Amino acid sequence: MLHTLINSPYYSDLSTLLMLINIEDDVLLIQDGVIASIKGNFIINKIFEIHKSVIIWALEEDLKARGLVKQISTKVRLVNYNGFVKLTEKHQQQMIW
Incomplete structure (x- = not known):
């Protein structure tokens, strides 16, 4: 499953997200969800x-738009729009948070 976090982690149901994550899943951070990619973020x-x-993937364009590119955790991988599409093709099931 692809879990797409579009809202700030401070305004999302993260406890449910954490319960539903499975070993085969990917997490994609887009829009304000990229805030979760900052170094030291609890999520x-x-x-x-x-x-x-x-x-855990973060959409590079959204990071750039928010001036966060230099602040992201080393645990997060950057993805562009083409990579975003590939992730949606890889996972038939998707959940938006």
Whole structure:
């Protein structure tokens, strides 16, 4: 499943997100969800406590728009729009948070 976080992690149901994450899942941070990619953010650490193999992606264009590119965690991978499309093709099931 692709979990897409579009809202700030401070305005999302993160406890439910954390309960639903599975080992095969990817997490995509877009729009205000990219705030979760900042170094030291609690959500990144919680996801990796549950499943170390889950990949967390952040849309590079949204990071640039918010001036956060130099502040992201090393646990987060950048993705462009083409990569975003590939993630949606990879996962038939998707959940937006």
